[in-house]
Amino acid sequence: MQSHPEETFRMVKKEADSCTDSCYTGHLQSTLQEPIEVSSSNKDHSHDIGDIDDQSIEDSSKQLVLYDPAANRAGQIEHVPQPTQYQHPFGRYSDPNVPSRVLPSVGAFTIQCAKCFKWRLIPTKKKYEELREHILEEPFFCETARAWRPDISCDDPADITQDGSRLWAIDKPNIAQPPPGWQRLLRIRGEGSTKFADVYYQSPSGKRLRSMVEVQKYLTEHPEYMTCGVTLSQFSFQIPKPLQENYVRKRRAPNISFI
DNA sequence: GCCACCGGTGGC
DNA sequence: GCCACCGGTGGC
Numbered sequence: 001m002q003s004h005p006e007e008t009f010r011m012v013k014k015e016a017d018s019c020t021d022s023c024y025t026g027h028l029q030s031t032l033q034e035p036i037e038v039s040s041s042n043k044d045h046s047h048d049i050g051d052i053d054d055q056s057i058e059d060s061s062k063q064l065v066l067y068d069p070a071a072n073r074a075g076q077i078e079h080v081p082q083p084t085q086y087q088h089p090f091g092r093y094s095d096p097n098v099p100s101r102v103l104p105s106v107g108a109f110t111i112q113c114a115k116c117f118k119w120r121l122i123p124t125k126k127k128y129e130e131l132r133e134h135i136l137e138e139p140f141f142c143e144t145a146r147a148w149r150p151d152i153s154c155d156d157p158a159d160i161t162q163d164g165s166r167l168w169a170i171d172k173p174n175i176a177q178p179p180p181g182w183q184r185l186l187r188i189r190g191e192g193s194t195k196f197a198d199v200y201y202q203s204p205s206g207k208r209l210r211s212m213v214e215v216q217k218y219l220t221e222h223p224e225y226m227t228c229g230v231t232l233s234q235f236s237f238q239i240p241k242p243l244q245e246n247y248v249r250k251r252r253a254p255n256i257s258f259i
Numbered sequence: 260g261c262c263a264c265c266g267g268t269g270g271c
Numbered sequence: 272g273c274c275a276c277c278g279g280t281g282g283c
Contacts, residue, residue: 103264187264194266195274208262211276237275250272 104167104188110160114139118158123148129184135173167247169196169240179230186239192249197239211237 109128110119120142122128127148131140142154162168167188178184181204188197201209203225209215215235219226242248 189265193264198264200263213276239274 103190106186106188107166108160111135111140113142113154115141116154118142118154118156119160120145120152121159129175129177132171132173132175133177162243168243170243171240172236172238175236175238176234179225179234182230182234184236191247194249195239196242196248199237199239201235 109122109125111122111128111131112119120140122131122145131138131144142152142156145152160166169188175184178201183202185200185202185208186197187200189195198210201215203209203218203222207218209218212232212235216232219230219232
């Protein structure tokens, strides 16, 4: 895969007690992770991903975590468990009678320390987005987490590890924070989809936009945003990449027909 | 009728 | 192979 920094994030469900809203974890070489929006839209953040629509799948199979390939190479992070070890995001946890429409959602945001390579949970999506925006120029260290955990250091155990119980994904670094009042939403698709996830931006008025083309058009039609300084550079539709191989279905080879 | 979600594809 | 974009539609 690529050799430059990438982010992965995983969705974490509960378990991350410190995470009050959806969080992802991720890191880049130095680390970063991005927040991903998890679960159903209108839910508040009082629960994280976990409670997606129905009962929750308490397990962590939906956690999304970010990781850094560079660190992987260094052997700091164990490799992704075999696919078979991963549970299908839905399925096994859901009641067979419940049509499982439960999609994985981001349970936690994590970023890897650039020094000790331990994963640190980022308490909020907002914080995660702030850190991600400049992760390349300003690497994350355990000390960075002192802003919300005064005594944390590299000597403390990792907040989370890649143990195969969660879905991890690598986030992209240096994605701009959304403009004030806007939200960047990440929806994870179900396993076997043709795409891992979708990014949407939601304007302050609630309008959802799903591509740069739509953003451009919307801004043109609502010049007040541009007047306030909103620009296209504040938008990015880059999606994280799942660590689990084959989470995304490959494009099928065309059928060969013969006579 | 709306829209969240998924599939497909053109262009690179 | 990846990704940006957008059409279609099932479920509400």
